[in-house]
Amino acid sequence: MALWGMVIDLDRCTGCQACVMACKAENNVPAVGAGEAVRGRIISWMQVLTEEEEGHPGEIKRFMPRPCLHCDDPPCTKVCPVYATYRNPEGIVTQIYARCIGCRFCMAACPYNAKYFNWRRYQKEAPGQNPDVSVRPKGVVEKCTFCHHRLQKARDRARVEGRELAPGEYITACAEACPARAIVFGDLSDPGSDVARLARSPRAFRLQEELGTKPKVIYLTEGEGHGRA
Amino acid sequence: MAAREPGGRDAALFAPIELTGRGFYGVVAILFLFILWGGVAYWVQFEEGLGVTGLHQPVSWGFYVTNFVFFIGISHAGTLISAILRLSKAEWRRPVTRMAEVITVMVLFIGAGQILVDLGRPDRMMNIIRYGRYQSPLLWDATSISAYLTASIVYLYLPMIPDIAILRDRLQKRKLFYTVLALGWTGSERQQRVLNRAIAVMAILVIPIAVSVHSVVSFVFSMTLQPMWHSTIFGPYFVVGAIFSGIAALIVAMIIFRKAYGLQGYLKPIHFRYLGQLLLIMSLLWFYFTFAEYLTGYYGGTPEEMKVFWAKFTGPFWPFFWGMALTNFVIPILCLVRLGRHTIAKVLTASLSVLVGMWLERFIIVVPTLSNPRLPFGEGIYWPTWVEWGELAGSFALFALFYLLFTKFFPVISIWEIREGREVGLKEVEERLLTYLPDGSEAELAETGRRW
Numbered sequence: 071m072a073l074w075g076m077v078i079d080l081d082r083c084t085g086c087q088a089c090v091m092a093c094k095a096e097n098n099v100p101a102v103g104a105g106e107a108v109r110g111r112i113i114s115w116m117q118v119l120t121e122e123e124e125g126h127p128g129e130i131k132r133f134m135p136r137p138c139l140h141c142d143d144p145p146c147t148k149v150c151p152v153y154a155t156y157r158n159p160e161g162i163v164t165q166i167y168a169r170c171i172g173c174r175f176c177m178a179a180c181p182y183n184a185k186y187f188n189w190r191r192y193q194k195e196a197p198g199q200n201p202d203v204s205v206r207p208k209g210v211v212e213k214c215t216f217c218h219h220r221l222q223k224a225r226d227r228a229r230v231e232g233r234e235l236a237p238g239e240y241i242t243a244c245a246e247a248c249p250a251r252a253i254v255f256g257d258l259s260d261p262g263s264d265v266a267r268l269a270r271s272p273r274a275f276r277l278q279e280e281l282g283t284k285p286k287v288i289y290l291t292e293g294e295g296h297g298r299a
Numbered sequence: 300m301a302a303r304e305p306g307g308r309d310a311a312l313f314a315p316i317e318l319t320g321r322g323f324y325g326v327v328a329i330l331f332l333f334i335l336w337g338g339v340a341y342w343v344q345f346e347e348g349l350g351v352t353g354l355h356q357p358v359s360w361g362f363y364v365t366n367f368v369f370f371i372g373i374s375h376a377g378t379l380i381s382a383i384l385r386l387s388k389a390e391w392r393r394p395v396t397r398m399a400e401v402i403t404v405m406v407l408f409i410g411a412g413q414i415l416v417d418l419g420r421p422d423r424m425m426n427i428i429r430y431g432r433y434q435s436p437l438l439w440d441a442t443s444i445s446a447y448l449t450a451s452i453v454y455l456y457l458p459m460i461p462d463i464a465i466l467r468d469r470l471q472k473r474k475l476f477y478t479v480l481a482l483g484w485t486g487s488e489r490q491q492r493v494l495n496r497a498i499a500v501m502a503i504l505v506i507p508i509a510v511s512v513h514s515v516v517s518f519v520f521s522m523t524l525q526p527m528w529h530s531t532i533f534g535p536y537f538v539v540g541a542i543f544s545g546i547a548a549l550i551v552a553m554i555i556f557r558k559a560y561g562l563q564g565y566l567k568p569i570h571f572r573y574l575g576q577l578l579l580i581m582s583l584l585w586f587y588f589t590f591a592e593y594l595t596g597y598y599g600g601t602p603e604e605m606k607v608f609w610a611k612f613t614g615p616f617w618p619f620f621w622g623m624a625l626t627n628f629v630i631p632i633l634c635l636v637r638l639g640r641h642t643i644a645k646v647l648t649a650s651l652s653v654l655v656g657m658w659l660e661r662f663i664i665v666v667p668t669l670s671n672p673r674l675p676f677g678e679g680i681y682w683p684t685w686v687e688w689g690e691l692a693g694s695f696a697l698f699a700l701f702y703l704l705f706t707k708f709f710p711v712i713s714i715w716e717i718r719e720g721r722e723v724g725l726k727e728v729e730e731r732l733l734t735y736l737p738d739g740s741e742a743e744l745a746e747t748g749r750r751w
């Protein structure tokens with residue numbers, strides 16, 4: 071079985087936010103409006119964090135695109151009282167919007183703040199949205215799904231054509247959009263795949279590795295800062 | 300039973316049930332205003348979503364979760380204190396236990412309700428039962444709290460049966476109501492024996508349940524990996540805090556009803572002195588736990604922990620943190636070390652202070668951790684809106700209203716236990732005391748001594 075994962079090369083990232091915009095369009099991520107944004111309620115499954123040079127305020131040392139890291143041992147799914155978030159057999163951590171009771175326990179438990187809440191009803195179904203992704207109602211948690219609908223689509227296509235899913239047939243919108251090709255997506259369990267190869271690189275590190283969450287989003291960088299944001 | 304008593308005796312205990320004055324309606328009206336505020340706030344929140352609160356991205360839990368922990372903590376007043384006092388045969392408990400037990404039952408409803416208020420989708424609440432996952436600490440809470448609520452209701456009801464029978468025989472109104480609830484109590488020796496046994500069993504049962512309740516409430520936090528939450532002492536720390544705030548709430552309730560219903564003859568300064576001493580001990584214990592918790596965090600000094608630590612000590616949360624230290628430790632200690640004179644005023648000040656302090660403590664545990672994410676997001680500051688204030692005010696008012704209504708239906712001090720104290724308690728204590736002392740005559744003792 072596949073184990074989907076992602077490698078993000080921080081040395082390539084220019085902070086252009088193309089991944090952020092691609093994600094929003096692909097996944098019907100709502101624009102919450104200026105008022106809500108000021109209150110700190112922006113929803114952005116993919117978010118480019120910036121880190122400043124220590125002792126040099128204002129000077130940006132690094133951009134760090136942060137989707138949900140699809141932890142292999144996710145602290146968020148452990149605490150959900152109703153199975154509304156879980157790790158599926160292929161390693162993707164998903165949300166069931168129709169079941170979530172909005173307790174926000176998973177948000178409190180995620181060490182990477184990758185979960186977002188629909189504080190209000192931010193959007194209705196409307197033309198122009200991606201029909202493959204459901205629009206979330208108010209009061210539920212949402213987050214990056216590794217564009218899970220794309221996997222379903224690619225798999226359906228392969229099945230109709232009577233063949234196996236080919237490598238590279240399923241990739242996420244952010245990986246597709248990145249002009250610097252900093253994001254590589256694929257099957258970590260296939261040792262020949264690009265992600266698996268890059269994940270073995272000496273430049274690779276995982277965020278907050280010491281927490282034992284085993285993220286399947288792996289970062290690459292030269293030099294200092296390994297293992298710490 | 301009532302017929303044997305002189306009519307005037309214990310009249311003060313019946314008065315609130317027999318007559319209802321204008322003051323009562325005035326208080327109820329004021330409480331209703333606050334409840335209305337809470338109700339409107341909840342309605343708005345239900346319609347619009349949690350967006351009407353001050354919650355936001357990193358701080359996804361705020362007032363409601365704080366209130367939840369706080370109110371569930373208060374519930375330890377009752378049952379735990381009353382059960383321990385009963386089991387240890389503390390004679391001064393007699394006028395105290397009922398009030399404590401009522402607090403527990405009433406406040407548990409309010410506490411559990413906070414979770415409902417906090418849910419983004421209260422309409423899907425039943426999912427907790429339909430799809431419940433026992434791996435989640437929230438399910439442990441649900442289980443533990445329902446068990447506690449059930450046990451507390453039984454434990455409140457059992458010692459009330461003889462009192463209800465007294466009311467059935469004495470009052471003209473609500474005959475059917477009291478007759479049904481009295482379960483045919485006649486006060487026969489057999490009934491009394493069965494009742495005493497049942498109370499004793501419940502008293503023992505309720506203690507582990509109560510301890511489990513606040514332990515699992517703390518597990519909601521400590522089972523995550525978050526800095527300053529992921530701590531092994533959270534279970535006992537929360538239980539200690541719960542008992543601490545519970546005693547304070549009990550004292551405040553006692554002083555209010557003492558004044559309002561003229562119960563000075565029953566609740567004497569000595570009761571407050573004992574409770575005050577208990578509060579003092581809990582304050583010291585609370586301080587010890589807090590100290591141990593923060594010192595280990597500080598000494599370990601991991602960057603994430605320190606971020607939260609300094610946010611509390613000198614950062615944006617300093618007024619809450621130091622306010623908590625002041626109200627939970629400094630003020631109670633100053634008030635309670637010497638209780639010789641002005642006992643009641645001092646105990647009241649300390650208790651009110653502790654109630655504020657324990658609310659702050661819960662707040663200072665919930666919010667700063669969330670507002671200091673591990674990744675470089677920038678700090679999230681949390682300001683509640685009128686909705687959260689409304690829920691807070693409404694919750695307190697609803698609790699007070701429940702309590703007040705209870706006192707209009709049932710005696711707030713256990714009448715039969717007071718009578719029992721007068722009739723058999725005195726003799727029992729004397730006999731019990733004798734069993735503590737060395738037996739036999741001087742000569743016999745000397746004899747035994749020589750043999751050794």
Ligand code: SF4
Pocket residue numbers: 137138139140141144145146147163179180181182183184185213283
């Ligand atoms: S990054 Fe957060 S939301 Fe994603 S799987 Fe890990 S714990 Fe869950």
Ligand code: SF4
Pocket residue numbers: 149150151152153154155165169170171172173174175176177210211
């Ligand atoms: S907010 Fe939803 S997904 Fe998250 S823990 Fe609660 S029920 Fe589960």
